[in-house]
Amino acid sequence: MQIQFNGQRAVVTGAGKGIGREIAVLLHKCGAKVVAVSRTQADLDALRKEIGCETIQADLADASAAQAAAAKAVAGGPVTLLVNNAGISIPQSFLATTVEAFDKTLAVNVRSALVFSQAVAKALIAAKKTGAIVNLSSQASMVGIVDHTAYCASKGALDQLTRTMALELGPHQIRVNAVNPTVTLTPMGEMAWGDPKKSGPMLAKIPLGRFAYPKDVAHAVAYLLSEQADMIHGVMLPVDGGFLSA
Numbered sequence: 001m002q003i004q005f006n007g008q009r010a011v012v013t014g015a016g017k018g019i020g021r022e023i024a025v026l027l028h029k030c031g032a033k034v035v036a037v038s039r040t041q042a043d044l045d046a047l048r049k050e051i052g053c054e055t056i057q058a059d060l061a062d063a064s065a066a067q068a069a070a071a072k073a074v075a076g077g078p079v080t081l082l083v084n085n086a087g088i089s090i091p092q093s094f095l096a097t098t099v100e101a102f103d104k105t106l107a108v109n110v111r112s113a114l115v116f117s118q119a120v121a122k123a124l125i126a127a128k129k130t131g132a133i134v135n136l137s138s139q140a141s142m143v144g145i146v147d148h149t150a151y152c153a154s155k156g157a158l159d160q161l162t163r164t165m166a167l168e169l170g171p172h173q174i175r176v177n178a179v180n181p182t183v184t185l186t187p188m189g190e191m192a193w194g195d196p197k198k199s200g201p202m203l204a205k206i207p208l209g210r211f212a213y214p215k216d217v218a219h220a221v222a223y224l225l226s227e228q229a230d231m232i233h234g235v236m237l238p239v240d241g242g243f244l245s246a
């Protein structure tokens with residue numbers, strides 16, 4: 001089984017670092033034309049040098065900037081593959097969670113997925129084309145995690161967004177799924193779980209005994225986007241070494 005995207009345009013948000021970068025490189029290797037959206041221009045420049053992708057710089061925490069970036073991505077040609085990967089985590093205990101951190105987390109992790117998905121889906125429906133969307137959720141959507149109030153709330157919301165999108169976009173042959181990784185070894189994973197006092201107890205709950213690599217997540221995303229997953233729709237796919245079934 002070989003995944004081949006045959007020149008389809010694939011938008012990846014948060015493609016500058018970590019999981020998003022890994023996804024962008026993998027989709028390129030599978031023959032997609034990648035449109036990379038991220039916040040830091042230097043990351044986008046480095047990625048463009050490596051895979052020759054289109055780049056769009058935007059701060060997706062800003063609703064107008066997110067809408068403008070999505071419109072630009074769609075205006076450049078039909079987007080048949082979309083990965084809503086951009087996400088942030090601002091670890092705070094429940095009692096210390098600030099309104100600012102909560103709003104920003106929801107804006108990036110959920111609202112930007114809504115904005116990009118609406119733009120892509122409207123263009124696909126108008127052009128009578130099919131497509132596939134994957135939302136980067138987390139195991140944190142399904143369990144509570146200490147010091148992750150806003151993050152867990154955002155990923156729970158993203159799963160629900162995925163389900164409603166699947167219901168409404170399915171009749172248009174636009175497939176929508178989510179992947180739900182465990183701790184993944186990226187700059188975000190390092191920031192939230194780098195302290196062995198935190199990582200040890202989490203690792204002990206993963207039956208496979210390790211955290212995920214970005215490639216573990218990228219492979220799952222590429223599969224869900226591919227025609228090999230043509231009948232898979234509305235699922236939340238754990239990429240968690242068994243954490244959620246333990």
Ligand code: NAP
Binds near residue numbers: 136
């Ligand atoms: P990461 O290492 O922090 O990389 C995130 C990327 O998204 C960066 O390129 C970042 O750009 C970009 N981004 C963040 N905020 C943005 C904004 N406001 N506008 C535009 N781009 C923005 O994170 P990651 O670990 O790869 O996580 C990727 C996704 O996987 C997220 O949705 C995350 O919640 C999810 N996830 C991660 C883990 C984990 O343990 N790492 C586990 C489960 C799920 P800048 O660096 O320029 O801000």
